[in-house]
Amino acid sequence: MESNKNPDGHRSLVPLSRLALNVPAVIRTVHRTDRELADTLHALGAVEGTAIEITRRGLFGSPIIVRIKRSHVAMRTSEASLIMVETSLSKMR
Amino acid sequence: MNPRSTNELRAEQVTAGMALPAESASPLLLNTAPLNIALIGNPNCGKTTLFNALTGLRYKVGNYPGVTVERREGYANIDGEDFCIIDLPGIYSLQASSLDEQITADVINGSRGFTRPDVVIYIADATRLERCLYLFEQLRARNLPLVVAMTMIDLAPQQGIAIKGALLQRKLGVPVVLLSPNTRRNSAELRASIKSALLIQRKSAANGATLLPVTSPEPDAADSNLTAASNRYARIASLLEGCVTYAPYTPHRLARILDSILTGNISGICCFLLVMGLLFQVVFTFSAYPMDLIDSSISALGDWLHTLLPKSLVQELITGGLIPGIGSVLMFVPQIGLLFFMLSLLEESGYLVRAAYLMDSFMRRIGLQGRSFIPLLSSFACAVPGIMATRVIPSARDRLLTILIAPLMSCSARLPVYSLIITAFFPKAIYFGIISLQGLVLFGLYSLGVTGAIIISLVLSATVLKGSASTLLMEVPDLRIPSLRNALIYTYDRLRIFIQSTGTVILASSILLWSLSRFPGETMQDSFAGMLGHLIEPLFRPLGFSWEVCIALLTSFAAREVFVSSLATLIESSGRHVPGLSALESIRSAEFINFPSAVALLVFFVFACQCFSTIVVAYKETRSWRWPALMFSGMALLAWVCSFIAYTITKWSVA
Secondary structure (H helix, E strand, O other): OOOOOOOOOOEEEEEHHHEOOOOOEEEEEEOOOOHHHHHHHHHOOOOOOOEEEEEEEOOOOOOEEEEEOOEEEEEOHHHHOOEEEEEEHHHEO | OOHHHHHHHHHOOHHHHOOOOOOOOHHHHHOOOOEEEEEEEOOOOOHHHHHHHHHOOOEEEEEOOOOOOEEEEEEEEEOOEEEEEEEOOOOOOOOOOOHHHHHHHHHHHOOOOOOOOOEEEEEEEHHHHHHHHHHHHHHHOOOOOEEEEEEOOOHHHHOOEEEOHHHHHHHHOOOEEEOOOOHHHHHHHHHHHHHHHHHHHHHHHHHOOOOOOOOOOOOOOOOOOHHHHHHHHHHHHHHHOOOEEEOOOOOOHHHHHHHHHHHOOOHHHHHHHHHHHHHHHHHHHHOHHHHHHHHHHHHHHHHHHHHHOOOOHHHHHHHHHHHHHHHHHHOHHHHHHHHHHHHHHHHHHOHHHHHHHHHHHHHHHHOOOHHHHHHHHHOOOOHHHHHHHHHHOOOHHHHHHHHHHHHHOOOOOOHHHHHHHHHHHOOOOEEOOOEEHHHHHHHHHHHHHHHHHHHHHHHHHHOOOOOOOOOOEEEEOOOOOOOHHHHHHHHHHHHHHHHHHHHHHHHHHHHHHHHHHHOEOOOOOOEHHHHHHHHHHHHHHHHOOOHHHHHHHHHOOOOOOHHHHHHHHHHHHOOOOOOOOOHHHHHHHOOOOOHHHHHHHHHHHHHOOOOHHHHHHHHHHHOOOHHHHHHHHHHHHHHHHHHHHHHHHHHHHHO
């Protein structure tokens, strides 16, 4: 399990795909392994410092619907794993 | 809805806040040629509604050269003045990574032979302003006269959003028009804004300086990395500061409940099955009435012309080739029309995206995505509208794969062939009181097609399309009531394109097929088709197909159900028609087909792509002969192999 504790020890960096339902988080970085995908993610609001939250999770855990910048975006967990978010450690999936 | 705040918004009308250049606008607009105006905006932002409102039905639809990106261009009379309006595809950014973005970038740069627009109207959804300004920021660096047209103004107060239009206009440095939901009221303001955008541009060009904006446009719009994207959003935040305020808001209760039902894991699937059942009913069953009407009118017209015209080759060409050809094109109209009408309503209401979200769990397992489901479902009625419906799939790779496997869904034209052979060769046995053997065989054939499609999809994903992965990333717009007008216009567009481009090719090929079965000899056996039938017969001998069956197979390229009538004609002309027996019974007694080859024939029809219309529409939608060629040859090979296996197994088990 990947987790980078901040000095206070209560926050943790996880991929969005591992965030639990309805837990607010903040985007820290977006991996740019696929340029086109990353550009679209940025344009849809996925940039550093933006609040994000999973509002729906599909039948087998994927796809998910997230709320970001007052709109909703559906994506698979494979896309969501590119977005690293910060949240409290206890609220991970 | 809160009418007071809407009025406040509108009261703040924007022209007042604009530092309009002093000289009058008129000299600029006395040019003889109408100004070119491009509409740019995010998907679901109300761009199409504005385009339809501006142009009415005075527009044409086509494709950008060599690609499947749709091009809509029309004339609009805005407040007494003519403009040429280009509707560009809905995009989120100008990074030029997707085809839609590439085309938009080419048009606004005036590169690759496109005319650079004189003015860009940027359409921004007031309820998603921050996100919408991302693309605007990229456009601002392109040094084009810009007008921001804000849509969904009536929804903003409902969502606790207050927008100070005049302030925003000053900070953006371009005219901002708040579009009234009543689209007719906007023209005077739009025209004034277009004028002032042009003047601002002239003035800044003359002064060699940038204009009013508080923050200057970004230096490099093509810059693509996380920092650039973050900076862009930071600039947007500073632009919007003081212009937009958000009150805490909870969505309308009914909308919230409806949305949670529609996207729920269990309730969502139930609703989905219901909606798809309805869609399929409409496309498959409702279209039967107009199709029967077209069928009977066409054959009545043919009969009438047959008696009217003197017997000659021309008469035969008209009644045997031309009229049935027109008929086969028109026969597609009800299904295509109904399908696209329903699809447009579903898309605009926001349901199609939710359906794609639900289906993705299943579709991604076979290398496809949620949006592939509806085109594939439609292909059970007919692959032609099904392949046309793949336009709802944004990813080029997923779209291509969906097109390639769509013809494997057993379409309604296969049904007459299935039923002819099943009733002729399978007894009317009933098991357990309810399960009929014939029904079971029919179900088996449909399942066989679906199974084949799944396997082919997996194989193609692992081979031809290996380099590219299937993705799913889409905005889920709020649920809203779709516009009937937009749906009708969309349906009209699809039908017009179909008849003009695909229909003409189908008509030509049906005349070609007629002449193949008419020349040089009088009867089918002595025709080119007959010769070809004899020629290919050795190829099909391992499947037990006689030369008559081969001829009928060839003629069924015009439409699969023609197989039945061709076979009937061949039985009659061969003199093997048994008096007192129907054509159905004669097929068996004439021993064109024995039981193992009947099974082989059924399997062959499941897999073979013997339909000119499908091949033509696949060509039109992929813009290349490469994929239809792969589709045809791949399916032919699959059909032959599976047919051979079926023939061998049946022969062995019968013996």
